[in-house]
Amino acid sequence: MNNPAPAPARPRGRPRGNPPTRESIVPVARTLFLERGYRRTTLRAVAEAAGVDPALIAYHFGSKKGLFADVMQFQCANALAVEEVLGGEPATLPGRLVDAVTELWEDADFRQLTTQGDEAAEVLREYLEHELLARLVEFLGGRDATARATAVVTILGGLIYTRYLNPLPALAALTPSEIRRVLTPALRTALAPRPRTDAPAGADRRTP
Numbered sequence: 001m002n003n004p005a006p007a008p009a010r011p012r013g014r015p016r017g018n019p020p021t022r023e024s025i026v027p028v029a030r031t032l033f034l035e036r037g038y039r040r041t042t043l044r045a046v047a048e049a050a051g052v053d054p055a056l057i058a059y060h061f062g063s064k065k066g067l068f069a070d071v072m073q074f075q076c077a078n079a080l081a082v083e084e085v086l087g088g089e090p091a092t093l094p095g096r097l098v099d100a101v102t103e104l105w106e107d108a109d110f111r112q113l114t115t116q117g118d119e120a121a122e123v124l125r126e127y128l129e130h131e132l133l134a135r136l137v138e139f140l141g142g143r144d145a146t147a148r149a150t151a152v153v154t155i156l157g158g159l160i161y162t163r164y165l166n167p168l169p170a171l172a173a174l175t176p177s178e179i180r181r182v183l184t185p186a187l188r189t190a191l192a193p194r195p196r197t198d199a200p201a202g203a204d205r206r207t208p
Contacts, residue, residue, distance in 0.1 A: 022060040022070065025050050030071045034109055038068060038116040065119055072123040073131075075110050082135045094187035095180050101156050102176040105164045114165070124160075128153055144194045151190035155183060 028050040032041045043064055047054040061067040085096045104110055114120045136149035159179065162168045174182065 025052065025057065025060065025067075026070050026074050029067050030075070030109075030113075033068060033071055033116065034112055038064075038119055043067065068116075068119050069123045069126075072113060072120060073127055075107075075113065076104065076124075076127050076131070082131060086135065086139045094184045094191065097152065097156060097187060098159070098180045098183050099176070101159060102179060105160060106176065111164060128157065132156075140191070142193065147194065148191055152187060155186055155190060159183065 025046065029041070029046045032046055032049060036045075041064070043057045044054050046067065047057050050057075057067065061070060085100050086093070088096055114124065133149050133153045136152055137145045140148050159171075163171045163174075163179070171179070
């Protein structure tokens with residue numbers, strides 16, 4: 001009696017044809033991270049849920065940490081759409097920045113993702129530094145762009161910490177619109193160009 005021929009093994013590495021893209025895998029991974037947490041979510045489980053070979057996950061993301069970073073950054077990018085936030089009326093930019101942060105962090109699923117250990121904190125730091133801070137520096141331009149952008153990110157980072165990560169009761173009690181009203185003046189000041197304070201060498205700086 002002839003034994004049936006074994007099924008051919010699926011090739012590893014870059015898949016051929018038109019396989020699921022990384023964008024279609026990220027929502028599946030997001031669901032598992034929310035349901036199981038970071039430590040209990042495996043690449044094999046994500047592959048099974050997405051209906052793909054584990055090699056495809058490794059090819060697109062490299063590791064579970066890389067996959068989790070994409071999940072977090074995908075969520076950030078949806079709310080903190082930097083190009084849209086920066087592309088509006090300059091006078092209302094401070095309010096748009098506050099709204100983008102509060103809309104992201106008021107999402108219960110996103111807050112749950114941010115509780116998943118050092119991996120979440122690292123992704124948030126990288127996103128603030130490489131996406132928001134870098135784009136703000138480019139957008140503002142000029143000699144003091146880095147200082148102004150850093151001041152803005154510092155204010156927004158303080159909002160994240162004192163309202164969502166380690167809440168202060170007074171701030172946690174405010175509505176998003178109240179937070180916008182409170183922080184808009186500080187952000188407007190942070191965004192404003194700094195006046196030059198340098199004087200010619202040897203000039204008398206004393207007030208007459």
